[in-house]
Amino acid sequence: MTWLRDVLDDLADEAPHVDLAERTIAIHERRRQTAVSLIAAALVIVTALGATAAVRLLPAQPRPAANPGAVTDLPARGVGPLSHAYKTFCLPESGRAPAGCRDGEWRVVTRTGRTYRVPQALPSLDAYRSVGLRDSPLAISGDGRKIAYYGAREQTFVVRDLASGERLTAPAKIPEAWLGSVSHLLLSADGRFLAFTKNPALKDPAMIVDMRERMVRPLPNGWNPIGISDDGGTITLAQYSPKPRLRTMSRLWATSTAGNTTTADLPGSYFFSPLAPDGTTVMAIENLSTQTRPCRHGDLVRLDARTGKTLKTVPLRGLPADVSQISLRTWRGATEVTALTTSVRCRPASKDDGPAEPEERRDPPYLTMTAYAVDVGTGRARKIATYTAQGFFEIVLPGPAGAL
């Protein structure tokens, strides 16, 4: 054994101790199901376009335009309220990327249909093409007038008022490495509080930032922030793995060291909505998917965010039969929540090794997603909008997102 061997051995002792088995299996399963679904969706789209062209003797339509008109960089001020934001990866395995596409970049779309690039936000790295894992998140306030993102130049989170151009930066720099491979950002309705969490949890903290008073409090990582009280003192978090749970943390800014935390284990698997406007409940759709029968959803349920108890169950009605994936998003008032859906055709996961490993794939194709307003009292859904994005992780609507 040489001197150099001893030094390297000492250095290697600093390596983190982790258990990556369960996380790897979970990520693999998720990517495989997504890939299977997206490939199926791409086939459906190609077939449909081909049929249309044959019948009408028209050339295949280009991808639906999510960005009418020229796409320019986000101006310093004077931008109206946003409808949504989407992330672009530029080598879709089928179809075309938006014109002027830049890998990992966010674009925001105003309610009037103007699309802007957000080069101020750090681009995400593309997990599909071996350039590393880094998810740079973006959030839109409930009124669509503010955005939060990780500033490439600032090296920390920035909240920006789109009309006035006012920018608030978090009080401390945050290393890019903390962004993780799946990041979540929640911006309070008034843009004052910003919660950031990520997966994998690693050892560095998640956090909630008071952008106005420039204070920071740690949060647990590995959770999705799904709601924050108006005073920023209480946050609601949801988790899928290792088991479905809801957590409420209160007195976040109290001077004493510990706030109050309650955690509720849930009996089944759910797709969670953001915290309801009543501040105490969460809507969720039962996830009935299994290895052999993927993309199956059950009823709409209202859960008590603190206890996890099911308060009400109603069947979901009015969605087309081919809807396969649902993500609950923005609340549209006290009784309606947005359900973002795709109609990709799901088939059981193959017993073989599945598609080629993600590192060797191109990016997911751009999909049309349909949003429905769901009446949480009756379970009835009505169509409200369509969007184009590469997946649920690549589209942001105003207000807190449900758990992804």
Place this chain on the structure above:
Amino acid sequence: MDRNDSFREFVTAHQQSLMRTAYLLTGDAHLAEDLLQSVLLKVLGRWRRLSRIDNPEAYARKALLNQHISWRRRRAGAELPSTSPPERSYSSENTTVVRLVMRQALMRLPPRQRAVIVLRYYEDRTERETAELLGCSIGTVKSQAHHALARLRDLAPELAPKFAELETMQEGRR
């Protein structure tokens, strides 16, 4: 036992050893974890085939090296040492400082040279094994090791006597 169980067994047995190598290659706990996570995903994607071969760990180790070199190529300039080496002179017997200086110096090596140092002097691989793992010739391994040691000596001049001893020992072995 399903394939996930055998994969779990594999990960439990080898992840810490792979993580140590990943840490030496990246010099950063987060990057090391990302690197290993990405490699384990690749291994799991091929587990049905890999679990039937004698040594899936060798595949994982090779994938780790390739992924590291490929990431470094794309993320050139992204790595920054997080702690500065001491400005005053230090003793080459102070293990904490030596470790710090060595980490700094290692991080400044090009990825392939760093991989050669890790394989030859940490994992005690032969030149032939190192060449196979890196997919290059034995001559390349020799020259990369030579250049890497020379560069380390430049980057950490206070450790030069130690490197000189090392090279003397190597000469003696030949």
